[in-house]
Amino acid sequence: MICCLNPDCPNPLNPESNKLCQTCSTPLIPLLRNRFRVIRVLSDEGGFGRTYLSQDVDKLNERCVIKQLAPKFQGTWSQKKAMELFAEEAKRLQELGEHPQIPTLMAYFEQDHCMYLVQQFINGENLLKELQQKKIYRDREIQAILLDLLPILKFIHDRGVIHRDLKPENIIRRHIDGRLSLIDFGSSKQFTARVNNKIGTSIGSHGYSPIEQIRDGKAYPSSDLFGLGATCFHLLTGISPFQLWMEHGYGWVANWRQYLRSPINAELEHVFDKLLQKDIQHRYQSADEVIRELTQKQSLLQPLSGKSATKLPITQTKYLPKKFSVLRSLVLVSAVTLLFGFGDSWYQQFQSIQTILSSRLSKPHHRQGNSEAVLGQPPKISLGNIALANTLKSTENSVLSVAISPDGQIIASNSDRTIKLWNLATGESISTLNGHSQKVNVVDITPDGRTLVSGSDDNTIKVWNIATGKQIHTLIGHSDSIHALVISRDGKTIVSGSDDNTIKVWNLATGQHIRTLVGHQFWVRSIAISPDAKTLASGSFDKTIKLWNLTKGYTIRTLVSAKTITSLAISPDGKILASANRDRTIKLWNIVTGEEIITLAGHANTVTSISFSPDGNTLASASRDRTIKLWNIATGEEIITLAGHNNTVTSVSFSPDGKTLVSGSEDRTIKIWRVSG
Incomplete structure (x- = not known):
């Protein structure tokens, strides 16, 4: 049609x-x-x-x-x-x-x-449709929605943008990971309202928009916070604020409790009170204020070690999609990606497969062996001197981070709020570590192989005993999600990067905070430490890389990028810094002089993760284009492209002996690639 x-x-x-x-x-x-x-x-x-x-x-x-x-x-x-x-x-x-x-x-x-x-296109369902299917939201789910949306509001408010039309229809829960996306930043709906009104003041949706916005045409960060409160009220009660506005004007906000189906906890009740204030002066003035009040009590309860604290909720619900069918599990490459929201039609899957096959035919070294898979027993796909040895299925959640123990026997990966340990040789699950109250974003293993470190959306870092699965420490100090962690080669120091724009240095043995490095203007999503533990590199969404003297905590130099930095790695000899960013390239830098050496280009989408081989001769890169590429560091040439994941490849890591490459993906799998020759 x-x-x-x-x-x-x-x-x-x-x-x-x-x-x-x-x-x-x-x-x-x-x-x-x-x-x-x-x-x-x-x-x-x-x-x-x-x-x-x-x-x-x-x-x-x-x-x-x-x-x-x-x-x-x-x-x-x-x-x-x-x-x-x-x-x-x-x-x-x-x-x-x-x-x-x-x-x-x-x-x-x-x-x-x-x-x-x-x-x-955001492939998911808006919260109004979810409400119609779900019928009831509980306190913890509402709190999770608030904690997922408030950082987005902070982001847009920091850039001088007011959404002005927050309501369930404009919030979509993504099918791929359950995270919420905010849509509709004005476009036709705002134009219609402005053009039809001579003074252009009626912007937003009645019931969800505050009085200063509807009456005076003025909007502030606190105006969006009212809309967020009205949205969550609708989900909690099942009653449309528009209907209440039609009947009572803004009088309903003073009596919002009477519409509750059942009592809610005191902390959330207090937050609703301040979000739904009619007078802007009495309302929260920033998203940060709300985040602090929502997390302060839990942070105070969080122990420094031992038992886990009161858990914060996650945004996923039991109404997220079920497992893929057996037939679709056999498709080598799917047409769904997080960034672009591919559809699920057979035609699109066929197109993706056809493209990959064409690519392999044009590159003789991308040979693929027997493609007849047995469910749960994937074929050994030969790709030159690389072979896909095993595929591990990680429950229902995207794999965001993988790490290999120094002896090459254990793989650690995140699995929503938990960490899973796997036997690398057999692919069997060894144990699951529980303790984080929100999604785990990053994991790393100490050089002695005894300790695992994890960073989470709950703003904490946890240190674990791998042998027992017990928590050793919980490190508290960041005020936002932790997406970057690295352990120094001597095993003495942990460095963490956070969406609170800071980097923190910790003593691994004691869990004590050593110092905070401040300088980035936006999220710190990647960090790397030189082998001698003297230099730290940090990459940020502010489009800069900063090199720090890790011992004394000062900035050595700042490297400027055209796009946001997504991943960093330092070569084993400490001479080369590799950086990946959203322009689909990888840059190699002289770490001493800060000069750019070469740019590696070839990925068709954002590069998400990079890793040097132990000998420093090869760099592996993972991408949203669903592939992994291996690069010759000496020449800058692409050696091989590994295709097998059917969604964004989020993490890639070499084993210490260089004979194994492990990759994690949003397709909920971990792939183990054997390097020979």
């Missing part, structure tokens, strides 16, 4: 063979900008345009969302204002799309007197 792009067409779907719309006779456009195939209408914006579900034919028919602006009042102030706002929307998405829980801008263009904004 082909979709008519006339926003007033009552029946826009047409057979592919049609040249004109069978309903309104508008000429049909097979591909917008010779790239985007419009599939169907997602929503109608009252004649001002429509929002469409589409496919990007340049990216294996990856799904995307196209917003159309087709103002009727040509040549008027209304049209000019609407186009200005649409352009502003595109600029906002271009900046805000750096956040992994906000759709990425893919294109912005004009065609046939209409403006089009193309953005990432």
